Amino acid sequence: MSSWFDYTLNGIIIGNIYALLAVGLALIFGVARLINFAHGSVYVVGAYAGFVAVTQFGTPLPLTILIAVAVGALLGLVIERFGLRPLQGYAHIAPLLATIGISFVLDQIMQLTFSPDPRALPSELLQQRFQVGSGTIGALDLLIAAIGLASAGLLYAFLRYTKLGWAVRATAQDRDAAQQMGVNVDAINRTVFAIASGLGALSGLLVGMYYNYIDPAMSFQATLKGVVAQVVGGVGNVPGAIAGSLLLGLVESYGIALFGTSYRNLFAFVLLVAVLVLKPNGLFASRRQTPPEPMTGTFIAPSKPIHIPYRILVALALVAALLPAVLPDPYVLQTLTNAWLYGLAGLSLTLIAGTVGLISLGHAALLAIGGYASALLSINLGVPIGLSILSAGLIAAAIGTLLVFPSFRLRGHYLSIATLAIGEIVSLVILNWESLTRGPIGISGIPPLSIFGIELDTDRSIYWFTLATLVVLAALQFRLLGSHLGRVLRAVRDDDIAARSYGIGLNRYKALAFAVGSFAAGISGGITSHLYSYINHETFNSQLSILALTIVILGGMGNVAGAILGSVLLVGLPEVFRIAAEYRVLIYGLVLLLLIRFRPQGLLGTV
Amino acid sequence: MPALHRRLLLGATAALIGLSAMPAGAQTGPAKGEPIYLGVSGPLTGPNAQYGAQWKQGFDLALDEINGAGGIKGRPLAYIFEDSQSDPRQSVAVAQKFVADKRIVAELGDFSSPASMAASPIYQRAKLVQFGFTNSHPDFTKGGDYMWSNSVSQADEQPLSAAFAVKRLGMKRIAVLHLNTDWGRTSKDIFVKAAKEDGAEIVATEGYMPDEKDFRSTIVRIRDAKPDGLMLISYYSDAALIARQLQQAGVKLPTVAASSVYSPKLLELGGDAVEGIFTASRYFPEDPRPQVRDFITRFKKKYAKEPDAFNAYAYDTMVLMAQVMRESGTDRKAIHDGLLKVKDVPSVIFGKATFDPNTRRVSGAMSVDLVVKNGRFTVYEGGPVVH
CATH class of the missing domain: 1.10.3470 (ABC transporter involved in vitamin B12 uptake, BtuC)
Known part of the structure; x- marks a missing residue:
C-alpha cells in the first residue's frame, strides 16, 4: 500500500x-x-x-x-x-x-x-x-x-x-x-x-x-x-x-x-x-459560465480570396510537370517532391480546418496511419504498392474520422486541443502496439514506389507521380468547393447555428469533410513510407502537425491553391536558407512572423 | 595493472604498429590545393543539435591531424555539413544535394534512424557511400551495399554489459530502464537475453521517452520489483536525471549504464548522484594506447574539456575515411571498394577497425569497465558488489 x-x-x-x-x-x-x-x-x-x-x-x-x-x-x-x-x-x-x-x-x-x-x-x-x-x-x-x-x-x-x-x-x-x-x-x-x-x-x-x-x-x-x-x-x-x-x-x-x-x-x-x-469547459468550470468560445465566424476571418483563373492554374501545373525536363537537378526535384507530399497534407488540412473550421493540431497522425497502413499491407499481405497507397487513404479516412467523431461537438480552440491529443494518442499507440507496428524499432525494408508493377526508381518518375497525385486530388477538391456540398461545409464553418436551423446535420457533414480530407493525408503518408523505406513512430511527429497547420494558414484557410503555395514556400524556404547554416531556422521563423504580420488572412486569402 | 580486457592490450599493440606505419606513404607538411569533400548530414538545429555539435569537434580534430600531415596525397580533406535537424524530410533533400554535388565523394550520417534510413534508397541508387557512424539500428546496413557503419553494434556491446553486471558485479535480479527508441529497444532486447544466459533474472523493464524528465514514479515501480541491481540504457542526460531522482527517492542500487553515458556532461549534470555508477567505455583517460593518448591530449588542448563518446565516433570516422582514400583513391566507387579492402585502421573505439564484408560493420569494439569515483571516470578494479 x-x-x-x-x-x-x-x-x-x-x-x-x-x-x-x-x-x-x-x-x-x-x-x-x-x-x-x-x-x-x-x-x-x-x-x-x-x-x-x-x-x-x-x-x-x-x-x-x-x-x-x-x-x-x-x-x-x-x-x-x-x-x-x-x-x-x-x-x-x-x-x-x-x-x-x-x-x-x-x-x-x-x-x-x-x-x-x-x-x-x-x-x-x-x-x-x-x-x-x-x-x-x-x-x-x-x-x-x-x-x-x-x-x-x-x-x-x-x-x-x-x-x-x-x-x-x-x-x-x-x-x-x-x-x-x-x-x-x-x-x-x-x-x-x-x-x-x-x-x-x-x-x-x-x-x-x-x-x-x-x-x-x-x-x-x-x-x-x-x-x-x-x-x-x-x-x-x-x-x-x-x-x-x-x-x-x-x-x-x-x-x-x-x-x-x-x-x-x-x-x-x-x-x-x-x-x-x-465537460468541454473543463472539470472545474462553473455552470453559469458562458461557453468561452461561441465565436462563430471569428476564429477564421472571412476575406476576399485572390482569384486565380483556371487557365493560369493549368499553366502552372504544366510548368511543374515540364520542370524535370528543363531542370533535372535531383536536389530541386526532391525538394519539390517533398513540397507536393506536404501539399497533399495541406490540401487535407485546408479542407478540414479551412473549409469546415475544424482546426486540427494532430494532423500528422493521419499521415502516420496512412504510412503504416501502406507499409504493412505491402510487406505483410503482399498488396501491390499502388493499391496499398489507395487503401492507406481509405484506412486513414476511416480511422481518423472514427477517432475525431466524438469531438465534433467541440469548437474553436477546444477542438484543436482534442485533435492535438488524438494525434499524440495515435503516435503512442503505434509505439506500444508492438505486435503490429514493431514499436520503436520501426518498419524497415518497405518496398520502393511502383505502379502496375513498374518500379519508380528515378527522381523524375517519383516527382511526376507525386505531382500527378497532388493535381488530381487538388482538382477534385476544387470541384468539391464549388459544389453545393462545398457551400454547405462553409455554412457549417461560418455559422453553425444558422446552418443547423436550415436542417443541416452538422456532425454528418463534418464527418464527411474529415473523411475526404483524411484520405489525402493518408495517401501522402503512404507514398512517404515507400519513398523512405523505413518509418517508425517518430517519422510523423507533432512538428509535422504544426508545419501542416502553418502551411494552411499561410496559404489561406480553405484555399486549395494556397495550400500548395504554402507548402512550396515552407518546404522551400528552409532549403533556400541553407547557406545560413545554424541560423536558418531563426531566419525561417522571422520570415514566418513577417508573413503573418502583413498577410494574416494568408497569402491567397480564405475561401 | 588495471583490470583491462585482454583484447584491449592486443589492440594497443596493434594501434602502435598502425600509427607508426601510417605516415610512411604520406607527405609531411600541410596539404594544399583543391580540398576533397565529404558530405555530412546531421542535426545542427532542433532537439538533437547537441550531437551535431559534438560531431563537428571530433571531425575538426581529426582533420587538423590529417591535413597537417599532408592530407590525402597532398590535397586537404574537408567536409560540408548540411543541417537535417535529424528529420527524414530534410535528410532526403540533403541526400539529393550531396548526390548531385560531384565534389562529394562519400557521405557521413545522419544521426537518428528515421532520418538516416529514409535517405538510404537515394544514396544506394546514386552509388554514394552512406557511412552511418552512429547508426546502430540492426537494419541500417541492410539498405544496400553502399550503406556502411562503424557504429558499435549493440550485439557486441550489450553482452559485455550483461557480463559486467552479472558475472563481475554479481547482480542476480536486474531492473532495466531503457530509452524507448530503436536504439534503446534493440539494446534492451540483447541485454536481457545475454543477462538471462549469464544466469540473472530480469525483474522489470521500463521504456521511457527521450524528452522525459520525471522518473519518480518509474523509480517506485522499479523499487517494488525488488531488484538487486539496475541497468540504464540511456544517454548521459537522462542517466544523470535518473541518478539524481534515484538518490532523492532514497533508492540505493548498484547501477550499470550503457557506454553512451561516457561523457563529462554526466558528471556535471549528475553531481554526487552519479558517484558509483558503473559503465563501460571504448577508451578511458589513462588509456595506454598511443592513438587514445594522442586523441585525448589534443582534444583537451583544442576544446579545453574531456572528449565524450560522440566526439570519439566522429574522430574515428574521419581518420578511417582518410585512410580509405589514401589507400584506394578518392572517387565514389573507389571509396566503396576501399572500405572492403581497408584493414586494421587505428581506432579509438576498436583498437583497429576492419569491416566484415557481409554486414558492412566493424565488430570487436574495445571495452573497459569503469566506475565513477570522486567525480571522475576511473577503471574499475574491484569484484562483486552484490552478494
Whole structure:
C-alpha cells in the first residue's frame, strides 16, 4: 500500500510543476483568447536567465528568482507589443500562428547563444530533503508548491479586489464591452502578458533547479504539458489550471504504476480527450459560465480570396510537370517532391480546418496511419504498392474520422486541443502496439514506389507521380468547393447555428469533410513510407502537425491553391536558407512572423 | 595493472604498429590545393543539435591531424555539413544535394534512424557511400551495399554489459530502464537475453521517452520489483536525471549504464548522484594506447574539456575515411571498394577497425569497465558488489 502513497506524492509533485506552467497559459487564454505556444520558450529563457545569474554572478536564490521573473516579464511585454498587438482585429488564427513563429525564433536564439548542450543549474541551499512515506521530498518541492499556491492566491486577490484586476476580468468576459466602458484593453493585455511570462520564466528557473538540468529544446514539451493541464482544468480558469495540473500529474503517475512507463503520456492524453468530450469547459468550470468560445465566424476571418483563373492554374501545373525536363537537378526535384507530399497534407488540412473550421493540431497522425497502413499491407499481405497507397487513404479516412467523431461537438480552440491529443494518442499507440507496428524499432525494408508493377526508381518518375497525385486530388477538391456540398461545409464553418436551423446535420457533414480530407493525408503518408523505406513512430511527429497547420494558414484557410503555395514556400524556404547554416531556422521563423504580420488572412486569402 | 580486457592490450599493440606505419606513404607538411569533400548530414538545429555539435569537434580534430600531415596525397580533406535537424524530410533533400554535388565523394550520417534510413534508397541508387557512424539500428546496413557503419553494434556491446553486471558485479535480479527508441529497444532486447544466459533474472523493464524528465514514479515501480541491481540504457542526460531522482527517492542500487553515458556532461549534470555508477567505455583517460593518448591530449588542448563518446565516433570516422582514400583513391566507387579492402585502421573505439564484408560493420569494439569515483571516470578494479 505504501507504494500507492508514493505514487500519489509523485503525482502531486510533478503536477505542481505543470501548475506553474498552466497558470500562465490560463491567464493569457483568459484575457487574450489565445493558446500561447511561445510560453515554453519564455520558460526556457527564464531558466537560462537564472543560469547566467547563478553561474556568472553567483546571485543568491531570491535575487535569481527576481532576475528570472523580470527577464520573463520584459520578454512578455516585447512579445505582446511586437508580436501580437499588430495582429489585433484579425481572426484568432493569426496570433496563434504568430506565437508558434515567436517560439521558433526564441528557441533558436537560445540555442545559438548557449549552445544546444544541456547545462547543470545548481541550487545551493535547496538540497535538504524530508522523509515522507518511503521516499523523500526536498525543500525545492515545497518551494515550487508554495510559489504555485502563492502566485495563484495573489492572482486571485488581484483579479478579485483590485481595479486593474476587475478590468482584466471584464476584458476576459467581453473585450468590446470592456473597451466601451473605458477600459484600456491594450494595457490589460500588456499587464497579463507580463505577469504570465514572469510566471513562465520563474517556472523554467525552478524546474531547471529541480532537475539540475536545462537545455534549449525543452520548450515544446513544457508548452504541451501546460496546455493539457489548463484545458483539463478549464481554459482561462486559473484555479482550475492548478487543479487540472495536479490531476494530470496524478493520472500520469497512476498510469505508470498500473501499466508501465511507456504508457505515461497515453493516459495524460486520454484524460484530456475524455474531459473535452464530456465537460468541454473543463472539470472545474462553473455552470453559469458562458461557453468561452461561441465565436462563430471569428476564429477564421472571412476575406476576399485572390482569384486565380483556371487557365493560369493549368499553366502552372504544366510548368511543374515540364520542370524535370528543363531542370533535372535531383536536389530541386526532391525538394519539390517533398513540397507536393506536404501539399497533399495541406490540401487535407485546408479542407478540414479551412473549409469546415475544424482546426486540427494532430494532423500528422493521419499521415502516420496512412504510412503504416501502406507499409504493412505491402510487406505483410503482399498488396501491390499502388493499391496499398489507395487503401492507406481509405484506412486513414476511416480511422481518423472514427477517432475525431466524438469531438465534433467541440469548437474553436477546444477542438484543436482534442485533435492535438488524438494525434499524440495515435503516435503512442503505434509505439506500444508492438505486435503490429514493431514499436520503436520501426518498419524497415518497405518496398520502393511502383505502379502496375513498374518500379519508380528515378527522381523524375517519383516527382511526376507525386505531382500527378497532388493535381488530381487538388482538382477534385476544387470541384468539391464549388459544389453545393462545398457551400454547405462553409455554412457549417461560418455559422453553425444558422446552418443547423436550415436542417443541416452538422456532425454528418463534418464527418464527411474529415473523411475526404483524411484520405489525402493518408495517401501522402503512404507514398512517404515507400519513398523512405523505413518509418517508425517518430517519422510523423507533432512538428509535422504544426508545419501542416502553418502551411494552411499561410496559404489561406480553405484555399486549395494556397495550400500548395504554402507548402512550396515552407518546404522551400528552409532549403533556400541553407547557406545560413545554424541560423536558418531563426531566419525561417522571422520570415514566418513577417508573413503573418502583413498577410494574416494568408497569402491567397480564405475561401 | 588495471583490470583491462585482454583484447584491449592486443589492440594497443596493434594501434602502435598502425600509427607508426601510417605516415610512411604520406607527405609531411600541410596539404594544399583543391580540398576533397565529404558530405555530412546531421542535426545542427532542433532537439538533437547537441550531437551535431559534438560531431563537428571530433571531425575538426581529426582533420587538423590529417591535413597537417599532408592530407590525402597532398590535397586537404574537408567536409560540408548540411543541417537535417535529424528529420527524414530534410535528410532526403540533403541526400539529393550531396548526390548531385560531384565534389562529394562519400557521405557521413545522419544521426537518428528515421532520418538516416529514409535517405538510404537515394544514396544506394546514386552509388554514394552512406557511412552511418552512429547508426546502430540492426537494419541500417541492410539498405544496400553502399550503406556502411562503424557504429558499435549493440550485439557486441550489450553482452559485455550483461557480463559486467552479472558475472563481475554479481547482480542476480536486474531492473532495466531503457530509452524507448530503436536504439534503446534493440539494446534492451540483447541485454536481457545475454543477462538471462549469464544466469540473472530480469525483474522489470521500463521504456521511457527521450524528452522525459520525471522518473519518480518509474523509480517506485522499479523499487517494488525488488531488484538487486539496475541497468540504464540511456544517454548521459537522462542517466544523470535518473541518478539524481534515484538518490532523492532514497533508492540505493548498484547501477550499470550503457557506454553512451561516457561523457563529462554526466558528471556535471549528475553531481554526487552519479558517484558509483558503473559503465563501460571504448577508451578511458589513462588509456595506454598511443592513438587514445594522442586523441585525448589534443582534444583537451583544442576544446579545453574531456572528449565524450560522440566526439570519439566522429574522430574515428574521419581518420578511417582518410585512410580509405589514401589507400584506394578518392572517387565514389573507389571509396566503396576501399572500405572492403581497408584493414586494421587505428581506432579509438576498436583498437583497429576492419569491416566484415557481409554486414558492412566493424565488430570487436574495445571495452573497459569503469566506475565513477570522486567525480571522475576511473577503471574499475574491484569484484562483486552484490552478494
